[in-house]
Amino acid sequence: MPPMTFAEKALARAAGLPATVAGQIVDARPDIALSHDNTAAIARTFYSLGIKKVKHPERLAITLDHAVPAPTTQHAQNHAEVRQFVLEQGVQHAFEVGRGICHQVLSEEAIVLPGETILGADSHTTHFGWLGAFGAGVGRSEMAAIWATDELWLRVPETLKFQLVGDWPAGVTAKDLCLRIIGDLGADGGLYYSIEFAGPALMALSLESRMVIPNMMAEFGAKNSYLPPDQAVFDYLAPKARHPYTPLYPDAGATYAETYTYDVSQLEPLVALPHRVDKVVPVSQVRGTRVQQAFIGTCTNGRLEDLAAAAEVMKGRQVAAGTRLLIIPASSEVLKAAIQQGYIQTFLEAGATIGTPGCGPCMGNHMGVPAPGEVTISSANRNFQGRMGTRDAELYLASPAVVAASAVTGYITNPAELEK
Amino acid sequence: MKFSGRTWKYGDNVNTDVIFPGKYTYTVTDKREMAKHALEDLDAGFAKAVQPGDIIVAGTNWGNGSSREQAVTCLRQAGVTAIVAKSIGRIYFRNAVNDALLPIVCPAAVDAIEHGEVISIDLAEHTVTCAAGTFSFPPLSPSVMAIIDAGGLLEMLRKRLAAEAQG
Numbered sequence: 001m002p003p004m005t006f007a008e009k010a011l012a013r014a015a016g017l018p019a020t021v022a023g024q025i026v027d028a029r030p031d032i033a034l035s036h037d038n039t040a041a042i043a044r045t046f047y048s049l050g051i052k053k054v055k056h057p058e059r060l061a062i063t064l065d066h067a068v069p070a071p072t073t074q075h076a077q078n079h080a081e082v083r084q085f086v087l088e089q090g091v092q093h094a095f096e097v098g099r100g101i102c103h104q105v106l107s108e109e110a111i112v113l114p115g116e117t118i119l120g121a122d123s124h125t126t127h128f129g130w131l132g133a134f135g136a137g138v139g140r141s142e143m144a145a146i147w148a149t150d151e152l153w154l155r156v157p158e159t160l161k162f163q164l165v166g167d168w169p170a171g172v173t174a175k176d177l178c179l180r181i182i183g184d185l186g187a188d189g190g191l192y193y194s195i196e197f198a199g200p201a202l203m204a205l206s207l208e209s210r211m212v213i214p215n216m217m218a219e220f221g222a223k224n225s226y227l228p229p230d231q232a233v234f235d236y237l238a239p240k241a242r243h244p245y246t247p248l249y250p251d252a253g254a255t256y257a258e259t260y261t262y263d264v265s266q267l268e269p270l271v272a273l274p275h276r277v278d279k280v281v282p283v284s285q286v287r288g289t290r291v292q293q294a295f296i297g298t299c300t301n302g303r304l305e306d307l308a309a310a311a312e313v314m315k316g317r318q319v320a321a322g323t324r325l326l327i328i329p330a331s332s333e334v335l336k337a338a339i340q341q342g343y344i345q346t347f348l349e350a351g352a353t354i355g356t357p358g359c360g361p362c363m364g365n366h367m368g369v370p371a372p373g374e375v376t377i378s379s380a381n382r383n384f385q386g387r388m389g390t391r392d393a394e395l396y397l398a399s400p401a402v403v404a405a406s407a408v409t410g411y412i413t414n415p416a417e418l419e420k
Numbered sequence: 421m422k423f424s425g426r427t428w429k430y431g432d433n434v435n436t437d438v439i440f441p442g443k444y445t446y447t448v449t450d451k452r453e454m455a456k457h458a459l460e461d462l463d464a465g466f467a468k469a470v471q472p473g474d475i476i477v478a479g480t481n482w483g484n485g486s487s488r489e490q491a492v493t494c495l496r497q498a499g500v501t502a503i504v505a506k507s508i509g510r511i512y513f514r515n516a517v518n519d520a521l522l523p524i525v526c527p528a529a530v531d532a533i534e535h536g537e538v539i540s541i542d543l544a545e546h547t548v549t550c551a552a553g554t555f556s557f558p559p560l561s562p563s564v565m566a567i568i569d570a571g572g573l574l575e576m577l578r579k580r581l582a583a584e585a586q587g
């Protein structure tokens with residue numbers, strides 16, 4: 001058998017084939033099919049096919065997270081329809097309003113395991129590469145088709161490989177690495193590819209930091225992304241995994257379309273400028289840009305270590321007059337731990353506001369949408385025009401510490417510059 | 421199969437949020453209503469002036485971003501038949517195939533086409549023809565064409581389920 005990349009191996013496994021090769025189209029059976037608030041719309045499509053029962057309801061995972069708690073009657077009705085579907089189909093992996101963002105909750109619950117395949121009706125399903133799973137986003141009709149037939153056509157992608165070396169400088173995060181890569185190669189630089197990461201600088205990262213990387217690769221155009229699971233991942237999963245699993249690793253000699261080496265010791269804190277995730281500059285270059293809103297949350301950077309980094313900046317400081325700081329933990333587990341650690345106390349004392357775990361204003365549904373003309377600095381993954389619900393608002397992306405420091409001064413700030 | 425249509429030409433990196441704003445994703449469910457918001461944050465005049473048979477011409481990475489299928493549905497519903505682009509976001513590409521909106525990747529044609537001109541597309545010959553010339557594009561794979569020919573993924577599935585029911 002010729003040497004295979006991770007994607008070739010994972011899709012061979014998902015399709016029940018001994019091997020696949022990039023370019024091949026296979027019928028893949030996902031281990032998990034993820035949907036969220038969009039479940040109601042998918043259910044309507046599904047029932048319109050004349051089918052009553054999902055083929056494998058135990059493979060479905062459904063979270064209410066995109067507009068929670070419901071901001072309008074229409075949203076509430078949408079949630080009610082999702083709950084109805086969960087009951088009708090006997091979906092076990094179903095998570096209520098307030099539990100958190102789908103990618104975070106499924107990671108905490110270990111619903112997807114190394115080597116497995118998850119297809120999600122959400123573009124950031126690439127997230128699950130953090131534990132060595134094949135995660136890819138699909139459309140709503142495709143999700144209805146998966147529910148009906150338990151399979152979906154997928155093209156086996158070619159692969160780009162990123163080798164990470166060097167020591168991480170203080171204040172530089174996985175977010176900065178992702179912004180650097182996307183800034184260098186463009187928002188379509190990874191279009192259609194499977195993106196594999198490797199190297200000592202990758203394995204030096206905490207699991208929470210690792211999650212940022214495949215999550216952000218959706219903004220690079222990737223189909224999926226992969227980090228090789230190590231002992232830290234296995235230890236994390238040990239008390240949680242519901243069944244045995246077999247991690248997959250790319251073969252030595254597998255074919256890569258391109259291999260890049262990034263020395264992380266050369267990185268500095270970065271921001272993406274409105275309205276492009278690939279318009280990336282050092283924080284110093286936009287220092288002084290006024291911000292009306294600072295938002296820390298989302299599936300990219302709303303985890304405990306992100307809140308820890310923000311709390312360290314906020315401790316003993318106040319949010320600047322004319323600026324508001326919005327903190328939305330990615331899950332109820334994160335919120336609970338942040339309360340225990342005293343971070344929430346720190347935020348409240350600094351004048352921040354805390355939202356219900358979920359997506360918050362990330363895609364402009366509610367709970368912190370900006371006014372026209374306002375500037376937001378956010379820890380999210382996407383800064384498209386109108387993304388946060390307001391077309392004439394500007395959106396900068398950065399790591400949580402930079403967002404927090406900007407809340408303190410009221411303008412875009414590198415935390416290293418704050419007085420000790 | 422051959423067809424032609426009037427073009428609407430846009431630049432690089434047009435994302436799903438400007439094709440169909442996220443704020444409507446849980447509130448606008450009617451397909452005709454979706455068409456009214458097509459390209460709302462990119463080209464405010466589009467939704468009113470678009471006509472059945474029109475073709476979108478775009479630069480690189482058309483439809484990058486969200487998995488939202490409405491970004492395809494709103495154009496299909498408005499009567500758009502094809503996207504001719506330099507490259508197309510991967511989920512958008514899939515959604516287009518699954519909703520039988522032809523995704524054609526043909527960078528040379530995109531450079532040559534003028535906004536508003538009528539172009540023709542020949543699927544058998546894999547060519548796009550505009551005033552400036554004829555350009556070929558790589559054929560779509562047979563499994564992808566089968567979905568488009570069936571009228572989309574769900575239509576294909578309906579036919580399959582009906583056939584299975586007949587035994």
Ligand code: SF4
Binds near residue numbers: 124
């Ligand atoms: S937090 Fe934002 S990017 Fe993540 S799943 Fe929610 S809406 Fe999508």
